[in-house]
Amino acid sequence: QKEVEQDPGPLSVPEGAIVSLNCTYSNSAFQYFMWYRQYSRKGPELLMYTYSSGNKEDGRFTAQVDKSSKYISLFIRDSQPSDSATYLCAMRAIAGGTSYGKLTFGQGTILTVHP
C-alpha cells in the first residue's frame, strides 16, 4: 500500500465548475501538507501549504486537512481552462532521521477544464 493515495482521474469539468481534488494517507507522522500544480513537461508549482489540520484559502483555492481521517482536499472555485494541469498532493513529516526534508507525493490527478 502506498503512503499517499490519489485518484489519477482524469477529471474533466466545464469552465466555472467547482473542482474537488483529494488525497488519503496512511502515515500519521505527516504534519505538513502541500498541493502542487504541474503543467505538461514542466516542474511542479507550489499552490497551497498547510500545517496540521484546518482550512486555508488563497483566492479561488481552498485547502482542507483532516488529520483524524488522514484526508486532504483542494477545492478550486470558478475553474478556468488555464487550471488544466496535473495536481499533486505532497506531505512531509516532522524533520528527523534519514528521510529529513522528504516530500511524499501522490500520483497526481489530471484535470481538464473545458470552455
Next chain:
Amino acid sequence: DAGVTQSPTHLIKTRGQHVTLRCSPISGHKSVSWYQQVLGQGPQFIFQYYEKEERGRGNFPDRFSARQFPNYSSELNVNALLLGDSALYLCASSKGQVNSDTQYFGPGTRLTVL
C-alpha cells in the same frame, strides 16, 4: 529573482552510460533536494543536501549519488544507466529550515535511456 534552474533540459543516453545533472537553487536558499518523476507518477525523493552535507536519502540504489558545492548548486550523478532510469529529474530548492521548509521546484531534466 531567478527561480531554480536545471541543466540540461533534455538528455539521451544509452544503457550502461553515466549522466550528470545540474541544479542552481534560488538565491539565498541553502538546501537542494532531488526527485525522480516517472511518467504518470508523482515525484520520488532521492536526496536532500544542506550546507554541502547529505541530510536525507530516499530508497534508490548506490548508482545514484549527489553533491552540493560551496555556492549551494548541486549535481546528481547516475552510473550504469538502466532503461528504468528514464524519467524527469527534478531539483527543489529551499531555505533548509528544520521544519516548515517550503520546497520550490525547477523545470526538470528529462532523461531518456535507450
